[in-house]
Amino acid sequence: DAGVIQSPRHEVTEMGQEVTLRCKPISGHNSLFWYRQTMMRGLELLIYFNNNVPIDDSGMPEDRFSAKMPNASFSTLKIQPSEPRDSAVYFCASSGEGGAVGYTFGSGTRLTVV
Amino acid sequence: KQEVTQIPAALSVPEGENLVLNCSFTDSAIYNLQWFRQDPGKGLTSLLLIQSSQREQTSGRLNASLDKSSGRSTLYIAASQPGDSATYLCAVTGWGGGYQKVTFGTGTKLQVIP
Numbered sequence: 532d533a534g535v536i537q538s539p540r541h542e543v544t545e546m547g548q549e550v551t552l553r554c555k556p557i558s559g560h561n562s563l564f565w566y567r568q569t570m571m572r573g574l575e576l577l578i579y580f581n582n583n584v585p586i587d588d589s590g591m592p593e594d595r596f597s598a599k600m601p602n603a604s605f606s607t608l609k610i611q612p613s614e615p616r617d618s619a620v621y622f623c624a625s626s627g628e629g630g631a632v633g634y635t636f637g638s639g640t641r642l643t644v645v
Numbered sequence: 646k647q648e649v650t651q652i653p654a655a656l657s658v659p660e661g662e663n664l665v666l667n668c669s670f671t672d673s674a675i676y677n678l679q680w681f682r683q684d685p686g687k688g689l690t691s692l693l694l695i696q697s698s699q700r701e702q703t704s705g706r707l708n709a710s711l712d713k714s715s716g717r718s719t720l721y722i723a724a725s726q727p728g729d730s731a732t733y734l735c736a737v738t739g740w741g742g743g744y745q746k747v748t749f750g751t752g753t754k755l756q757v758i759p
Contacts, residue, residue, distance in 0.1 A: 562745065564747070573749070573751050573752070574734070574749045576747070579744070581744055586744050587742075587744070587746075622688060622689070624689075626745075630676055630677065630738045630745040630747070631676070631677065631696070632694075633677065633679045633691055633694040634679060634691070634736065634747065635691065636681075636688045636689040636690075636691075637688060638687065638688040639687075639688045641686075
């Protein structure tokens with residue numbers, strides 16, 4: 532298995548633009564997580580999907596953020612409009628069997644909003 | 646609410662030394678505990694996963710122990726090498742509201758000096 536695949540690896544965009552981050556979880560994993568990591572706040576859970584259904588989105592900072600999981604093999608995190616304070620590394624992780632097999636993280640997307 | 650603490654926040658040791666990293670959690674009703682390492686600018690790499698029914702797990706020079714009753718886990722690194730320099734995070738999985746909840750510690754930044 533290729534692991535959790537995220538794209539793009541790096542994204543630089545201007546303030547106000549729409550940004551879409553993509554994630555392909557490990558095949559067979561039924562839980563998917565989006566995290567944001569910054570120096571100041573560490574690793575923050577944004578949203579958690581189970582069987583493609585959003586279970587916990589309490590970490591989504593505001594309405595500018597939205598996430599979808601249209602099928603078991605693909606998820607997106609969208610920021611519209613983007614702001615400089617959204618600059619961070621965004622990670623996607625997946626797990627199977629209710630977390631019994633642990634979590635596998637993607638390599639992350641480094642987002643810079645200028 | 647589960648709280649996960651890692652002490653110390655940073656550690657610097659000479660090459661070859663054996664060392665212990667600590668992870669404490671407040672709610673002992675956990676499902677499993679996972680140790681990760683993160684290299685600068687990189688994603689999280691899983692090191693060891695300990696299920697709640699297990700006491701320890703070993704992989705090469707790494708040994709992780711779990712004491713649920715005291716809310717503690719330790720990661721033991723034998724004969725440390727400069728390549729072990731990274732940030733080490735522990736993640737505790739529990740259940741809340743009918744679904745898995747993952748709580749990360751803030752990490753211990755390890756530097757192994759040649």
